Amino acid sequence: MPPTPQTRLHDLGPVLATMAQVAREATQQPAGSLDGRSIADRDPAQIDRMLPFFDWVYHHYFRVKTDGWEHIPTQGPMLIVGSHNGGLAAPDTLMMTYDWLRRFGSQRPSYAIMDPRIWRVSPILGRMGAWMGCLRADSPAAVRALRKKASLLVYPGGARDVFRPHRLRDQICFFGQKGFIKLALREEVPLVPAISYGAHDTLWVLEDFYDLANTWRQQQGWNWPLNLDPGTLPLYLGWPWGVAFGPLPNLPWPKFLHTRVCPPITFPRYGLAAAQDEDYVNTCYEQVCGTMQKELDQLFALYE
DSSP states (O other): OOOSSSSSSGGGHHHHHHHHHHHHHTTTTTOOOOOSSGGGGOHHHHHHHHHHHHHHHIIIISSOOOOOGGOOSSSSSSSEEEEEOSOOOOOOHHHHHHHHHHHHOOOOOEEEOOOOOHHHHHHHHHHHHHHHHHEEETTTTHHHHHTTTEEEEETHHHHHTTTOOOGTTOOOOOOOOOOHHHHHHHHOEEEEEEEEEGGGGEEEEEEEOOHHHHHHHHTTOOOOGGGGOOOOOEEEETTEEEESSSSSSOOOOOOEEEEEEEOOOOOOOHHHHHTHHHHHHHHHHHHHHHHHHHHHHHHHHHOO
């Protein structure tokens, strides 16, 4: 049965007011705090305050359907590996996070890897993310989280994945990023795939011009503005801009989403030696991409 909403359609005003208050409190935190480098920043009390907003969005805006949660181990550390869509709003990621919290509660330790550029571009979102359990991708805190028996959510494709062109909406695109494989092997944790349908339609990415722009920049000997490599340069149609160029924040269109947790993927061997064997890492990477692609094909076959 679909989960019962905890919010009503006309509760939008109060839940937005609570989120605004949380955002104000985030701005008032001391400089240098909530920077995604400490697992201790995750705050179940703050998470519980934000849950009504995510519940409203889940049931009344995206009308989410979800399945496969029986594949989540009942306890212990795990690496949840996802492919995401929908620009910086990443609605499938947020709805997957809400489903976790709704099912397992805010007290069960869970964390997510987030692009460290978020703390620079939008410190408020970075700090609120830290309360939710977001950790910087360039921090060793992710390893500490797994060693504390927590779950860790990672999206290896990063910004290029979340802004991949609409024609690639049904493709697993990790762009050769294999750090998550080495992490799973080294820490000897199960790897659980997470996929989705629908978030690619919450904005329409026409093309990503990053490779072209980066090649031209290197030829000219120029630096990126503010010395901040964006990682992606999408041209997209979406709210509130109409037409936008670059990884600008977006307000997602209210499209139906279907999220799915897939059966865990296991490898023949684990440990430090396995993580340092590049050929073996490549084999494991291809196994994960191939398995997730088959799962995504099956999900898309339900709708397209």
